Amino acid sequence: MEQLVLPSGYRFRPTDSELILYYLKNKILGKELPVNIIPTIDVFSCNPDQLPLSEFTHGMPNERYFFSNRRKGRILTEDGFYHVSSTGSIYDKNKLVGFVRTLDFYHGRPNKGIKSKWTVHEFRVNPQVFQEDEDAQENILNSVACKIIHKLETSTSQIKEKIKIIDLEFEDEEESEMENVLSRDNKFRE
DSSP: OOOOOOOTTOOOOOOHHHIIIIIIHHHHHTOOOSSOOOOBOOGGGSOGGGSOGGGOOSSOTTEEEEEEEOOOSOEEOSSEEEEEEEEEEEEETTEEEEEEEEEEEEESSTTTOEEEEEEEEEEEEOGGGSOTTOOOHHHHHHEEEEEEEEOOSOOHHHHHHHHHHHHHHHHHHHHHHHHHHHHHHHHHHO
């Protein structure tokens, strides 16, 4: 893996189709990558917070990229599990180039787990993107690129909820103040 030095402000942030076409596809074929900065690890062997996140340092603070092997069926770790929350298709210029599935990590066991702030977007190449003479069928089916996301403490919906609470508290204070003024006004008139 290359030790890459980027100027301040530059981040590795490919689109979904770029990640599939220029990184994952080339990795499967053993071709040179545009920049070799994505480590290869077994993403699903442990909880996301136990992954060697420091091995990828070129992206956004809450995102890490890794190459990994695809896991099918239930994905359990020692004290948690990954649950598929959505699947989708990736297109480049109206051509189906790959697939993505989103897996949320839960602490505990299935049906009793507590959702964590960790999500994995697992990208795989559409096998039809490869030429017929390319003999990499097993790698095509089992190799994935993963974007690990650690959700920040406050989401937009949480911020909006906090604003509503503050507004309600402010309205309560205004009502209380208005009642005090009216009460004093009524006492003064008596």
